[in-house]
Amino acid sequence: MSAIPEAAAREAQAVAADVTRADARVIGDDAEAIEVARDLASAFAKEAAVRDRERRLPYDEADAFSQSGLWAITVPKAYGGAGVSFVTLTRVIEIVAAADPSIGQLPQNHLGLVDVIALTGTDAQKRFFFGEVLKGRRFGNGFSEKGTKNVLDLRTRVVRDGGDYVIDGTKFYSTGALFADYVPILGLDDARRAWLAYVPKGTAGLDVVDDWSGFGQRTTASGTVIASGVRVPAANVLPAYEVSERPTLNGPVSQIIQAAIDAGIARAALDDTLAFVRERTRPWVDSGVERAADDPLVLREVGRLHIQLHAADALLERAARTLDEIAAQPAPLTEDDVARASVAVAEAKVLTTEIALLAGEKLFELAGTQATLAEHNLDRHWRNARTHTLHDPVRWKYHLVGNYYLNGVKPARHAWN
Template sequence: MAEFGEAASSNIRDESRHAVRVIADDAQAIAVAHELAGRLAQGAAARDTERRLPHEEIEWFSQSGLWAITVPKAYGGAGVSFVTLTEVIKIIAAADPSLGQLPQNHFGLVDVIALTGTEEQKKYFFTQVLGGKRFGNGFSEKGTKNVLDLKTSVTRDGGDYVVQGTKFYSTGALFADFVPVLGLDSERKGWLAYIPKGTPGLTVIDDWSGFGQRTTASGTVVLESVRVPASHVLPAHRVSDFPTLNGPISQIIQAAIDAGIAKAALDDTLTFVRSRSRPWIDSGVERASDDPLTVREIGHLHIQLHAAEALLERAARVIDEIAAKRETTEDDVARASVAVGEAKVLTTEIALLAGEKLFELAGTQSTLGEHNLDRHWRNARVHTLHDPVRWKYHLVGNYYLNGVKPARHPWN
């Protein structure tokens, strides 16, 4: 079990970090993602087996400039499209889905700053992100009635705020330079306190024991009377009180991670069937890759993956179209939520199916621990539990049949 609570430097770059690349445009973001994915894929299976946290790899990731690609152009960032963002996440998640998940909340938090921050807050935090700083998260809690039933408080005290509570599922917090914590004020309105690493009273504990996404360190954050300056606190309630795309953006990143997991599982299926699997005795063929029933299943998996990827790209284009408008309406947000919901259904289903079919098609040898191929299904099963896909079917059907707009929150 590991934790941090020591004082941290406020410099944009720690002395241990190298210069951070600033990505200029969408094309460079995609190119850098492919380049980085090749490095991250090496050792990904071993990191999962050993549950070795990717401290070095996450430095490569943030130094690549990819964590800053959604910083608006007006503040020095690339301001890439959501089509590009989802493609970047897919590429990284296919190499190592734990690393693909680590910036998931970071990008949503960058969007919160863009939507609700003052001009001074935008300049400060966007500069930090462009310099390689990472946001973790302190959103969810255990033991409450539902995900929106929060016990953590954010209370104004003079020129500061005081944060008190305990969080779990805190993906990225252990690796973060700022741990944004969601809490409620006396009127039950949500506020996000962007707490610098090392702030007195902030403790991040590595106690994540999930059987998948094992190196995300999605454990506990404890907040004991943590004082945060008002300059680091943002009105999170505004992203749901008013029509914004924050929910669809958060969800499409989730879907992109699952698409990446599916791609990795299918790629490993092809490699194993071609190189190690044996044909079934009744097939009459010499190679497993010529078994007609195996060929049929591989075709089906690819069709399902390509359908999921097509809906994912379509949803990203819907978000891009709406984001380009001067004002976002309730109808816009509903349309984006439904488009992302449709994509999330298929990315969830293909991630789970590809992880399970791998063993059926590759055969018994593929279950040996030395291959660690079960990590694909484990990762898919754990990550797709972020919110129930059965409710996506309801969301989509209720919209088309009854004209009911989805509720506005981070899970829609």
């Protein structure tokens, strides 16, 4: 068996997912993407608390989301997509995540996988997979594993066998896999290089298990993916190792999407805080005011929360503009370009992480004891923030930023930077 295929071998016909949904809307530009996101968010927000409480998986909502065309907005214009800016992409994700962060998280890995295709795919692979994405097909993920030394320590194997690849391994934290048309699985070849096998749903040997029991992001179905002798043609396999071996924006892109989700969680928590304090909360007995909304100490904290959210949003937009500026350069990306992008995104991610957690906690302090009642399910904001921000530790973002500015050390290139 050969570990690494020739490029020509990957030009063979890819295996497509068997999908019965109608083709999706194709979004044309940035303004349309924002408009569609706002319309969807309004619908998704209506039963977000109920879905969380009952752990009702959002099958219909996932269909509406991908059928809207928003899962395809990063497909390059040369292949029929809108090729929206990173500023627009982060805004779209934040808008949807504020309505329901579990739904907002579903395309997180999908969008990163679209980027992998753009960076490493042959023209034939781009035409095929971008065509699928424009039709509304969804990528899940089979990346992380439990019980290994660290997130980059993989046991899953993706090994060449004639004209095919054979995949064996078990994955966890597989957000979106249950709703996916393709489950891209990350594994190592005989040379310990990482490959991504885009496995169509229903492929023999592929099993997606709904065993996610996290107390937050409850309806992302981020459970187990098992590949037992899964076989796909070489056309369905891409050299994932290339996105880290050479300078690319894949890591910063992955990270800025996560930061946008956290900003959405923060905004939702703060909006619910304001509504509860205005409508339900009693003023403290020593405040001397008739309404909790006039309590000077409450006003002080609400002001502080808004300032911190606005600061997080400003750094998020600054990071997105940095990515747009670097991506627009005619020259190939350099290590310095990628380092600058990673640091800008890390700075934003520090603030979006901290405001998401703070807003979820402060909600109860400001809204009062009644806000803890199960009927309101307001604890979902903190649970969602605490769960999603554990993707990578914010303490290492501080380290990354400080080491860059003080010592000129460039961040390591991987999906968490």
